[in-house]
Amino acid sequence: MPLELPPGTASYSDRSPPPKNRQLLQMLGFFVGFAIALFASVQGLADVLSGLVPYGVEQQLGALIIPVYEQQAKASSEEQGQSSLIQDKLNQLVDRLETHLPDEPHHRDYRVIYIPTAEAQPVVNAMAIPGDRIIIYEGLLAQMESENELMMVLGHELGHFAHRDHLRRLGRGLLLQLVLAGVLGDVGSLQSIALSSATTLDNSRFSQDQEYxxxxxxxxxxxxxxxxxxxxxxxxxxxSQELGSNIDFLTTHPGADKRVRRIETEIQDKGYQVGERSPLLLPLSKP
Ligand SMILES: [Zn+2]
Structure with a gap:
């Protein structure tokens, strides 16, 4: 049975081709549109990939990365007793926040790794790493003047986990490798991914929007x-007032004064009350 073409189709090839300029413009338009679409999809690729990393792979990656930071904690502390007391206290505070976290498909138990640093070169930073760990450096803790202030920083880091920023910051390349490792069950490649991840985590920064x-x-x-x-x-x-912008937390986080304004607006919009601060009871000797 002969194939019947829809009406008008046969005459299509008879049409005279459009002038060269028009063809060129059409091609250019197509190319630009394609480039924009590709760019947009690559921009969102890290978001998509971070959602595809299986829970088990994330935990396996964490198991490889966590010792790197635990080693730092050990190497930089001469007073292990005191720093483990501080770490216990920080974990109690995180536990309190955790009871208010929204439910997740997998049970996560967020823990703190407290890293004491030399007083001469304090590291004022905190970060969320794969394996459900929050890294808190001594230099940041030394800045804290109330429990509430510290809880805001810890809650901020829990926010990065909730939004999967701790994976997104690994970047598209590493994320793609992680997703593939999960799909192929290739756990061996995790070793090299973990090695690159630790470096990336120390150097990458979040977008302003992720921070807000x-x-x-x-x-x-x-x-x-x-x-x-x-x-x-x-x-x-x-x-923003005392320390200027030359500290670690601000090289990986956006401008402090802008954030203060944003948070204040948010407090007003939501009608939150501002009450008393609770003292921070830590076994910490402040300079
Ligand atoms: Zn942050």
Whole structure:
């Protein structure tokens, strides 16, 4: 049975081709459109990939990365006893925040790795790493003047986990390798991925939007934990006033004064109350 072409199809090839310029323009338009679409999809690729990393692979990666930081904690502390007491206290605080976290398909138990650093070169930073660990450096803890202020920082880091920023910051290349390792069950390649990941984690920074989202998450946790949000802006306000911008937390985080304004607006919009601060009871000797 002969194939019947729809009406008009046969005459298509009879049409005279459009002038060369028009063809060129059409091609150019197609190419530009294609490039924009490709760029947009690559921009969102890290977001998509971070959602595809299987829970088990993330935990296996964490198991390889965590010892790197635990080693730092050991190497830089002469007083192991005191720093493990501090770490215990930090974990108790995280546990309190955790009771207010939204449910996740996998049970996560967030823990802190406290890293004491030399007083001469304090590292004022905190970060979320795969394996459900929050890294807190001594230099950051030394800045904390109330429990509420510290809880805001811890809540902020929990926000990065909730938004999967701790995976997104690994970048598209590593994420793709992770997803493939999960799909292919190739656990061997995780060793080399972990090695690159540790370097990437130390050097990468989040986008401003990721930071604001994490602040918002921390603020809500603060409200749920205390019924008010005292201390939410303290750390960032002190950063911008006293310390200037030449500290680690700000090289991996956006401008402190902008964040203070954003958080204050958020507090007003949500009608959160600002009450009393609770003292921070840590076995910590401040300079
Ligand atoms: Zn952050």
């Amino acid at each position: 989202q994490a602040d918002r998450f921390g603020l809500d946790l603060l409200q749920q934990t205390y019924g008010q949000v005292a201390g939410a802006t303290d750390f960032f306000a002190r950063m």
